[in-house]
Amino acid sequence: MVEVERTIVTWGWGFLIAYILLMIGLGYLGYKRTDSQDDYATARGGFGFLALAFAYAATVASGSTFMGIPGMAYGMGFKAGYYALIYPIGIYLGMLFVARITKKVGDRFGSQSVPDFLGDRYQSPLLRLLAALLALFLLFYIMAQIAAAGWMFDTILGLQYELAIWVAGGLLLLYLTAGGSHADIITDAVQGVIMVGVTVLIVVMFVTGWGVDGGITGVNAALPAEMQWDSHTDPANPTFANWWVIFLLFIAHIGFTALPHLGNKFFAIKGTQYMKKFMSVAAVIGMALPLMFLGGVLGRAQGIQIENPDAIIPMLFVENLPPILAAFLGVAILSAIISTADGLIIAVSQIFANDLYRKSYVPWTGGDPNSDRVNQRALWISRVSTIVVTIAAVAAVMTPPEYLAILLWVGIGGIIAAYGGPYFIGTFREETSKMAALVAFIVSFGIYFVIHLGPQFGLYEGWYPYNENPFASSAIGFVCSCFLTYLISKFTEPLPESHLDDVFRPEREVTPDGGTSDD
Template identity: 70%
Template structure:
C-alpha cells in the first residue's frame, strides 16, 4: 500500500488526468457525427499522433504491468518476450497496414472483420471473424484487472472498487467520442509511456538501489532467473527454443487484432503510411523495456502481493513521492490506452459487423441508410457500456498473470485471422474457400491445443496446454499454410473484384512507380 503522501498526490494527478481525458473526449464528440466517425475516425489523423496512439495500444497494461510481473517471477528469460513480441507485431503491421487502409476506405469497412468480409466478398467470413473477435473481452478483462491493482496499490482503494472506477473512467469519454476520443487520448498516453520506459531503462543501467550496475542486478537474482538461463523445462512459456520461436510467430499475427487494425482507417492518407509505420515501430519496440522494472524490483528484494504490481511498488519505494505518484497514474494511462481501443472494437462487432453488415442486408425491405447509421451509432454507444460492465464483473477475482489472461482471448483471433488477413494481403489469388477453411482450422487448432485444456475439457499437451503463445503460433502457421494450399485448388475471386481491391498496387506494378507520385507513401 502506498504512503499517505503518495496516495494524496496520486489522487491529484488522477483528477488532472480525468479532466484531460474528459476534454479530449469532448473534442472527439464534436468530431463524431456518424457511425463511421465513431467506428474509424476515418482520415482524421496525421502520422505522428496516430503512431503514438498505435504504439500505446500495442503496448497495453500487459507491457507496463504484466510483463514486469512476469520478469519479477521468471527473470531475464522474459526478455525474449519483450524483444520478440514488438518485432513480430510490427512485421505484421508492415504487411497489412497499407492494404487495410486502401480497401477500407474504398469499401467503407469499419473493422477488421468487415475488411475481411469485403476483401473476400464473404458475409460468412465477416460473421465468423466478428464472433471470434468477441474473445477480445478477455483482453479487456486483463486491462481492467491491471487498473484495479493500480487503484489498490497506489490510490488506497480496494481492488473490488478500483475495477469499477477504472471502467467509469473509460466510459466518461468513450461513449461520446468513440474512435476520435480513443486516438486523441492514446496519443497523449503514448508520449507519457515513452518517458516511463526511459526511466525504467535508466534504473536498470545504473543498478538503481544496487551498487555495481546491471552485473550486480543480475547477481542479486536467483540463479535460475539470471541472464545466462534461457529456457526452463518447468516453464511453459520458455520451455525450449521452439517455444520461444513461437512467441515471434504468434506476434506476427498480432496486428490482425481488430482494435489495432481499425487504427489504419484513421490516417489521413496512404501518403503518410511509411512515416506512420516507421515512427510507430521505433516507439513500439522500445516500450517493452519495461520488463526491466520487474528485474530491478526482484534484485532489490521488494515484496509484492501480486507480481503485476511490482512496477508501481518499485516507484513508491525508490522515488520521491511526487514522482512515484505521477508515474503510477501514468501507468494507469497506459492501461487505459489499450482498454479503450478494445472496447470500441468490440462495440463495432455488434453495431457494424452483426447489425449494419449482416442483419440489415438479410431484410427484404429497402434500407434507409440514414436511419441505419443512427441506429448503429446508438448500438455502438450502448455496447460500449455493456462490454465495460461485463469485463468488470468477470474479473472480480483477479487472475495470476495479466499477459497470460489476455492471450486466452487473442490467441484464437491471431490463429484464425492469420492466413486470410496476412496471406490474403500478400497473395491476390487467395480464394474465398481458402480463407474460410484456414480461418476455421486456425481457430480449432488453438482450441484443441490451449482453450480445451484451459477450460478443463482434457489435459492437453505440454507446453501448448499452458502456453497460449505457442498454441497461437502453431494455429497461425496452419492458417497461413492452408490459405496458400487451398487457394491452389479452388476458384479465385472474380478479376473485377480483385481489380477493385488491389487497383492501386496493380497500377504501381504496371508503372514501376508510386501511384501518388511521392516518396512519402
C-alpha cells in the first residue's frame, strides 16, 4: 500500500505540473484580452454560450459539490442526496428570473458587479455600498474552496494540509492576478469539461456497486440503517430534521443566483440572443454534476476510513483505481475546486476596486468614476485585492472546517437573504421602489442574523434546527426580503419613468397614452 501511495504521489505531481502549465497558458490568454478595468471585472461580451455555460456550471458546482456534498453523504448517507439533487433545481430556476435583465441592465449602465447592478437599478449609491459590504461575506465561501483544495493536495500529493492550502492559494494567483475575469472564465470552461468526465465515472462506479457485493442494493445494505435510502429525515440532523427544512433548502437556492460571483458571469456573454442556449446548456450540466454525492455513499458502503469526510472522493480514487488514474482524477477534482475559488476571488476584488472605490469613494470626493485615471487605478486595486483576498482566505482555514458545505453557507446565507427582494422582485416588477429595496435589504439580513448568525457567533442559543441550519435560515430571510420588497413598493414612490425606460428598454415601451407595454 505504501508503494501504491508513492506512485500516486509521483503521478499526481506530474499531472499537477501539467495542470499548472495549462492554467498559466490560459491565464496568459486572459491577460492578452484584458485592457481595462471593465475587462478585468466582467470580460463583458467576450464569450459564446457554450464556453460560458461550462464555466457557469463549474463555478456553481465548486469544491462543495465535489468534496463537501460527498462528505455529507459519507457521514449522513442517502439523505445527502436531497441536498445534491434539490440545490441545482433552485439555482437554475433562479437564473431564469434574473440572467437576462442582469445582462441588459449591466451592459447599458456599465455595471461591473451585482452590488453595482443593484445601485444602478435603483439609482441608489447607498444600496450599492451596503450590498458591497455585505458581499465581503463571500470570504467564507473562498475559505471553503481553499480548504477543499488543501485536502485534495494532502490526499493525492502527500502534502500536509497546512502547506497544501498555501500551494492552492499560490496556484490561483498564478493566473488570476493578471488575467482577471477572462482568465477566470477560460480556465473554468476547460475545468467544467473535466468535471463532467469525473462525474460520469462516479455514477458508473456507484451503479455497478464498485467494490461492494450486490450492486446498488448491496451498497444500500452495507450502510447503517439510518443512512439507507428509505431513511429520509433525522430530527437530530439540523439539515434534514424534517420535510419543511428540506423544502426551505430548495427555496434558499433560488436566491443563490444572486451571489456576485455568479451574477458577474452574465455580463460576459456576447449578447442576450444567446441567453436561452446558455441557460439550457448550463442547467443540464449543472444538474448532472451534483451526482458526485453518490461517491460519498459508495465510499461509506466500502468501509473506507478517513479522518475528514470531505476527503472521501480522493480517497475513493486511491482505494479503487490504478495509481495513474487516481492521480489524474485527483487533479481533476482540484480543477473543480479552483473553478469556483477563482470566480469568488475576482468578485470580491471588485467589491474593493469598483463598488467601494470607483463607484462610492470617487463620487463622494467629487471625482469622475469614468475617467481614465480612475479606471487605471481601479484595475491596479483589482489586482492587489486579488492577492490580499487570497492570502486572507488561506490564513483563515489553517484549522480545517468539519463540513465545507456548511462553512460556505455561514456567509452567503446573509447575502441571499438581503439581496433576494431587491434583485428578484426588482427584475420583473418595474414599480419596485428604492425605499422598498433598502428596507427589505436591511430587515431581511437582520432576520437571518437573528435566526442563524447570532447563535453561530455564540450570542444566544437560538431555535433548533434554524440556529444550526443555514439553508433554512437563508430561505426564511429570502422569502421575507421578497415579501417586504413587494409590500413596501405598494406604499412608496416608484423610480422616475425616465429611469425605468432606461432600465427595462426594450422590454418596456411608453405608449401614446402614457402607459407602458411589453414587447
